[in-house]
Amino acid sequence: MIFVTGGAGFIGSNFVLDWLAQSDEPVVNLDKLTYAGNLDNLTSLANDARHIFVQGDIGDFELVKRLLAEHQPRAVLNFAAESHVDRSIHGPEDFIQTNVVGTFHLLEAVRAYWSALEGDEKADFRFLHVSTDEVYGSLAKNDPPFNEHNRYEPNSPYSASKAASDHLVRAYHHTYGLPMLTTNCSNNYGPYHFPEKLIPLVIHNALNGKPLPIYGDGQQIRDWLYVKDHCTAIRRVLSAGQLGETYNVGGWNEKPNIEVVNTICSILDELKPRADGLPFNTQVTYVKDRPGHDRRYAIDATRLEKELGWKPAETFETGIRKTVQWYLDHPSWVENITSGQYRQWVEKQYQ
Numbered sequence: 001m002i003f004v005t006g007g008a009g010f011i012g013s014n015f016v017l018d019w020l021a022q023s024d025e026p027v028v029n030l031d032k033l034t035y036a037g038n039l040d041n042l043t044s045l046a047n048d049a050r051h052i053f054v055q056g057d058i059g060d061f062e063l064v065k066r067l068l069a070e071h072q073p074r075a076v077l078n079f080a081a082e083s084h085v086d087r088s089i090h091g092p093e094d095f096i097q098t099n100v101v102g103t104f105h106l107l108e109a110v111r112a113y114w115s116a117l118e119g120d121e122k123a124d125f126r127f128l129h130v131s132t133d134e135v136y137g138s139l140a141k142n143d144p145p146f147n148e149h150n151r152y153e154p155n156s157p158y159s160a161s162k163a164a165s166d167h168l169v170r171a172y173h174h175t176y177g178l179p180m181l182t183t184n185c186s187n188n189y190g191p192y193h194f195p196e197k198l199i200p201l202v203i204h205n206a207l208n209g210k211p212l213p214i215y216g217d218g219q220q221i222r223d224w225l226y227v228k229d230h231c232t233a234i235r236r237v238l239s240a241g242q243l244g245e246t247y248n249v250g251g252w253n254e255k256p257n258i259e260v261v262n263t264i265c266s267i268l269d270e271l272k273p274r275a276d277g278l279p280f281n282t283q284v285t286y287v288k289d290r291p292g293h294d295r296r297y298a299i300d301a302t303r304l305e306k307e308l309g310w311k312p313a314e315t316f317e318t319g320i321r322k323t324v325q326w327y328l329d330h331p332s333w334v335e336n337i338t339s340g341q342y343r344q345w346v347e348k349q350y351q
Contacts, residue, residue, distance in 0.1 A: 003028045003073035005058050005106065006037070006080030010193045011130065011227055013041035015079065016051065018231045026050040028071045030064070031080070032057045032098075036194045040333055059102035064109035075126040075238060076110050078103065081162065087196075089291055092157035099161035100168070103129075107172050114178060128181045128238050129169040133223070133248070134159035135184060138294035145223070145298035146184075148246045155292045166246075173244045181241040183234060185249040186299040190227035190319065191326045195338055198257060199320070202264050203327045204338055206280045207272065212265075216289030218258030221296040225251035226319035229312040236310045247308070250299025253316035258284075260320075267324045 002019070006012040007029035016027055026049075031037045033055050045051040052071070056063045058080045068076075080102065082088065082095045107127075114125050136146040137153030152167075154160040172178040193200040202212050233249040241247060255263075265280035274280060305311045314322070327334060 001026050001028065001071050001073045003030070003068065003071065003076045005030045005076070005078045007031055008033060008037040008039055008041055008053075009079060010036065010041075011188055011230060012079035013038070013192050014190065014227045015077070015231045015234060016042065017044065018228060019235070020045065020048065020050055024050060026052065028052045028054065028067060028073060030054050030056050030058065030067065034082075036196075038192070038194070038337060040336055041192045057102065058106040059097065061105045061109050064106060065112060068109060068113040072121075074121070074124060075128065076106075077128045077130065077234065077238070078106060079130050080106075081130075081165075082158070088156055088158035088161070092161075095157050095161040099158075100164045103165040103168055107168060107178070111172060111176055111178055115176075126179055126181060126238060126243075127169070128183065128234065128241075129166065130234065131166050131182055131184045132159065132162050133184050133186050133250070133297050133299050134294065135163040135166060136297075139296040139298055141221075141296065143296075145250070145300040146248060147300040148184075148248055148303055155294055170244075179243045181237050181243065182246040183237055183249050184246060184299070185230055185233075186223035186225045186251055186297060188225050188227045188230055190323050191330075192333075193227070193323075195334070198260065199264065199323065200327065202261050203268070203324060204334060206265060206268055206283060207327075210283070211285035212261055212281075212283045213285055213287045214258060214261060215287060215293060218261070218286065219256045219295075220293060221254050221256050221298070222260075223250045223298045224253040224255055224260070224316050224319070225249065225299075226312065226314040226322075229314055229319075232313070233304060233310050236308050237304070240308050242307075247304045248299045248301055249304060249310075250301040251312050251314070251316065251319075252301065253319075254296075254298050255316060263316075263320055264324060267321055271324065272328055 007016045008031035082098045088095045136150045152163045154163045173180040189199045195204045
């Protein structure tokens, strides 16, 4: 049995689905179901006894303590987080509460559970914390990619809150001996991605004839990681990672935002062309850059490859085509997720 937090969100739900596609080991899935947590991601597991879903908050110490005692997991994987930079700029408090205070309460509950274990159960237990490359700050154009020894220089309330959670996890290992592992990943993309982030937003807006908003000059560079590759990396770190260590997970796919958008538009031109015959990139609209926008992120995933034998299976070209096709094949998921709160937020931000 493993215990997953945030398993109805984008990366968490992909991990749960992939885990149960490859293993019969059950999953307890705790998710608060905020706007980005979506049970539609998990409909294929509705009648699967291996998947136990619980709606709840990682900050609820008593709930987490009870679930750990009841299910006796061999590992806890923490995906739960507020993760959108724009939202953290407009309302940072939720990020502090979830990413910092919530992680603290989760760690306290896990520490109490682990401390009571004995023998092999205690020795084999793992706590894996999923984090981001944004904790490292921003890179200049010619700087080498971030490795595990880069110092933390977060530039947004979101990245600062994730940096704080990383430090808490590290401290609980060194102070209490909690057997932890941390992964810091580059920008993920793929199925079930909530369409406030660049790639799903562009796909959704393009198909609905809306502007494709590009911050600033569109030359912000990100390293893109297909979410299913990220899931395989996490499984590998969980099974073979060295306790107390951090592993950077990247796709080796640095792309400026405008190139990503143009690639999506070209794929849509091929797979679902506009009725008027015009290319989708005519919908591109440049908008005012967001405050403190990091210019470049890039991950050096050499350690993960050399020590644990992991490398991504997808190139950006193969992964982005699979992603666009997935959104075209799942219009009902897109319609459900793009109603209500999300639609109001987008209209406020971009229209």
